[in-house]
Amino acid sequence: MSKGVAITGMGIISAIGNNVEENYMSLTESKIGISKISKIKTNHKDSIMVGEIAFTNKELEQQLNLSPNNNYSRTAFLGLVAAKEAVKNAGISNINNYKTGLISATSVGGMDKTEAYYYDYLEDKSTQKYIEGHHAGDSTQKIADQLGIEQSLVTTISTACSSAANAIMLGARLIKSGQLDRAIVGGADCLSKFTINGFKSLMILSDTYNSPFDENRKGLNLGEAAAFLVLESDKVVQAKNKPVLAYVKGYGNANDAHHQTASSENGEGATLAMQQALKVAKLSPSDISYINAHGTATGNNDLSEGRAILRVFENQIPDFSSTKAYTGHTLAAAGAIEAVYSILALQNNVIYPNLNFKTQMKEFSLTPQLKLKEKELQTVMSNSFGFGGNCSTLIFSKKQ
């Protein structure tokens, strides 16, 4: 169980870019992807802002060379774009040369199609192909198929907004234990009326640009995205003499056991997740160079997470920021896109600014990183928390 977990490839599509390079440019140039919604017809279009990906489904279908008869949800389109980039980036030619698994994450699954054709299904036969694409495992199964993964461990995790972080965690554990040589891990979620109205009914959607960790934060912006990492064992890295982007050093998952949707006042679950990740990584809090926070800009999350960070790091708080102001909250994909951002931070020795922050919260004196900062980074911690009390923390490092 002392084996390393190398990251040898990554891919991403989000509101701030269609690949890794574009995302990095936007992050360093403070270019945000939040706008009025254009691709979904909703009554809330004037009262919400979202992080939408520019491509239409038709454009994605063409880019991916899929037959127009396909029954892809937007989740599957986005997932496939990111997974393909990750596999290409890792220089994989024959995917079944090594024991390769795929672990994806989604919360929306094929809901975009279900809500579009819910009653049409009964009348219009041409829409019925989407019925079997509703379930959460469907996009994963399609991605595996397109990547040519056969006879293999392919599964899906759905723990709300921590889903993709948990997919990365499982992939790392499977490699450490020797069950897989290679794991393609990540997540995808598209925007849907279902989630827009769900979060709207919870009254946690901001009508303007979200501002994580700010006293006057008004809630979150929903976003859509997908990102995948290629994790490989020491054996594969050595045999192929592969360049390693970073390592998955630590991971922790805990449950807040406080409320179905709200986080506890004292950030109990988040604290436990961060502590567990440090323990697995055999690091102390002072070893963390930067925290990419969950920071959704809801009243509840940022208070709970801030308190948890204070509990874990006490009076030595590392530089921290949330990148949700760029992308919106991409739900089940968030853990994966922020993993890509964490790895880019390590590679380039930069910390991204926490945009839109003006006023410190009154409950504590925490100010996130406000300007792009260049600094030698060794380790980055990334937090993802979700409904059901699910709290996950990953630690990425430059060195094994």
Add this chain to the structure above:
Amino acid sequence: MKKVYINSVCSISSQKTFDNSEFLDDIITYESNVIPVVNPNYKDYIAPAESRRMAKGVKMGVVASKIALNEANLDTVDAIITGTGMGCLRDSEKFLSALIDNDEQFLTPTSFIQSTHNTVGGQIALNLQCKSYNFTYVHSSISFESTVLDAKLMLENNEAQTILIGGVDEIGEYTITLHQLINHIKTEKIRTLEILHSKTKGAVFSEGANFFVLSNEKQASSYAEIVAIDTYNTLGNSKISDLAKAFLKDNNLDVESVDILILGNNGDVTYDGFYNELSSELFKSTQQVYYKHLCGEFMTASSFGVWLASKILKTQKLPEIVKLNNFKNSDYKTILLYNQYRGENHSFTLLRKC
């Protein structure tokens, strides 16, 4: 590496299975294409106010987990891992139809909150005040197998000593209608005990919750050892028999050492061929067992198969109703389970008497 044991079980299914002192003593036959579960008295386990807010799947999952924990004599566990192929369908349907019917107005968040796939896992944690590892797998017919795989990984490496796992899926009325439209569910009503002779497309659908406490410490009440589990997204260019042989070989076993083969046949004429290949060729002289005529098909129905295998190994009884042939009537040591759904997401699970 430590061994992994099933220390307790609970099945809420279309048969009267939630009472662990019984073992398929009275069989209920249905004549339908969608069959319900036999409900335990939920009020014995959940306060009425709480129960009212819970959809069927959450109720079944919470109660099944309580019964399983009781039997293992535990107040809490080191991890909770659930699997659900379709998630909380009733609340999803409720929120979505309200959204569409009322043109995005007058929505309350309750059903949205409860529609999240990890609602059952979260509710169990909340009930037990269990702050440890909590995962939910949602990958069609291997959702439950993924929980076994994850728990096994943790227990073998001694990262946890006791883990609650379970598979749960609920019937959603509208989803049933939709799945009938595309022939995933039989359009005709059928006597459930005769599903294997239906010669029609689709399965008889149902719901259920099967929960287990797994541990790396055997106790007097233990049911079985989980020796191995493997899942396959596709068969690639191989036949299922080839994968079965390879799986057994990986575990230093041959076909003769399998005492019972438990198959997930659901009477879908299009896809039962995978099971028939194993039963008519490689395992033709092996005692064969099936179970979906009792519990119906749902994405985590294979967890009922694991419940059945556990009961057989512990009681050393093989109920007539599950037999596909008659080769062996005592001394059951090794059970191999095979399941797939619509030609994808195949799995082998190997259990041994402990």
